[in-house]
Amino acid sequence: MSAPAAATPPNPALFDAVIGQERAVSRLMDAARRPVHAYLFHGPPGSGKRVAARALAAALLCPDGGCGVCNSCRRALAGSHPDLVTVERTGAALDVDDAREITTRAQRRPLESSRQVLLVPDVHLASKAAPALLKTVEEPPPSTVFVLLADDLPPGLATIVSRCIQVPFTAVAPRVVERWLVDRGVPDEVAAAVAPASGGNLDRARLLADDPGFNGRRQRWRSVPGRLDGTGATAVTVADELLGLADEALTPLRERHARELAGLEEQAEAVGARGVPGRRGVEDRHKREERRWRTDDLRMGLAALADAYRDRLVATVDRDTPSGTPGVDAERRAASGHVDAVGRAATALSRNVWEDLLLESLMVELSGMLD
Ligand SMILES: [Zn+2]
Numbered sequence: 001m002s003a004p005a006a007a008t009p010p011n012p013a014l015f016d017a018v019i020g021q022e023r024a025v026s027r028l029m030d031a032a033r034r035p036v037h038a039y040l041f042h043g044p045p046g047s048g049k050r051v052a053a054r055a056l057a058a059a060l061l062c063p064d065g066g067c068g069v070c071n072s073c074r075r076a077l078a079g080s081h082p083d084l085v086t087v088e089r090t091g092a093a094l095d096v097d098d099a100r101e102i103t104t105r106a107q108r109r110p111l112e113s114s115r116q117v118l119l120v121p122d123v124h125l126a127s128k129a130a131p132a133l134l135k136t137v138e139e140p141p142p143s144t145v146f147v148l149l150a151d152d153l154p155p156g157l158a159t160i161v162s163r164c165i166q167v168p169f170t171a172v173a174p175r176v177v178e179r180w181l182v183d184r185g186v187p188d189e190v191a192a193a194v195a196p197a198s199g200g201n202l203d204r205a206r207l208l209a210d211d212p213g214f215n216g217r218r219q220r221w222r223s224v225p226g227r228l229d230g231t232g233a234t235a236v237t238v239a240d241e242l243l244g245l246a247d248e249a250l251t252p253l254r255e256r257h258a259r260e261l262a263g264l265e266e267q268a269e270a271v272g273a274r275g276v277p278g279r280r281g282v283e284d285r286h287k288r289e290e291r292r293w294r295t296d297d298l299r300m301g302l303a304a305l306a307d308a309y310r311d312r313l314v315a316t317v318d319r320d321t322p323s324g325t326p327g328v329d330a331e332r333r334a335a336s337g338h339v340d341a342v343g344r345a346a347t348a349l350s351r352n353v354w355e356d357l358l359l360e361s362l363m364v365e366l367s368g369m370l371d
Helices: 022-033 049-060 071-078 096-107 127-138 155-162 173-184 188-197 203-210 216-220 234-249 251-270 279-318 326-349 355-368
Strands: 040-041 084-086 114-120 144-150 165-168
Touching: 022 049, 022 096, 022 144, 022 165, 040 049, 049 084, 049 144, 096 114, 096 127, 096 144, 096 173, 127 155, 165 234, 173 188, 173 203, 173 279, 188 216, 188 279, 216 234, 216 279, 234 279, 234 355, 279 326, 279 355, 326 355
Parallel strands: 040 144, 040 165, 084 114, 114 144
Antiparallel strands: none
């Protein structure tokens, strides 16, 4: 079967929804004209991999090479084109059964287009299934193009990685997140506060922008230096309260998850299925997203706390008192010691530590170096 209009460059507007990923987009524009058998998009959550995969699929499925306006393009962008096949994993990891399903799907003929695009998310969770996947990924039928998505690239994936064209995605720059939010009607001051707390994750940015509790949580983190009184009891109380804030932060995400499940239930009912197929997998994903969300919120809080201490540092430097004055020097040392301690805790947070212990010991440490 001949490829559709291989030489026609796709309409760049197809990639309009891919934000802050110029290098990835230019690679994909190229890929759309001369596609190979498999692409691996890798980069952090919320960096737009799935949106980009739909845009590439639109270009590959469109009879005009990605015009951006036809019915085929519109359905691919919406994720509803029958030749854009997404295989979601059914359990906590992508396992051998999922790999078998992917292999079967890869062998099918496209329904409407001259190709099909097989989209496989969460490939970073496929280390165990990698050997089972390898053969089909390296040599699918000529009418199948793989687009694999991965948040990172664990060593177990090395062989699969080497068989794909890699397209790296990066965390979206805070100023790009801010502009994106403003373009979507978020007030300037909310966008400015949310962007640095988003960690370059557009999903998180959008949820935070809609979260009325966000600013209040940030303020409570910023108020910590004024509340610590040098006693261990207060330190522990404050730590508990901050952990409670991270739980409160989950509300908008949980609402989104409930909506997603309700939608799936509706779809299942419409086709007469008993229960939602793959429900356990969806719920597992929700749990993982909640864990990550909570950690991200703690990271946001630690950044706000470091800012609060930094402001104090600036305040002592701004004072006219020359350095060499004993009291002032001690105050400055203490303030920069606080900033360092918070920075160390933020680093430790990335290493899968117990978050409650981490926060408690940080509060005790900060409390012990009161200025
Ligand atoms: Zn089109």
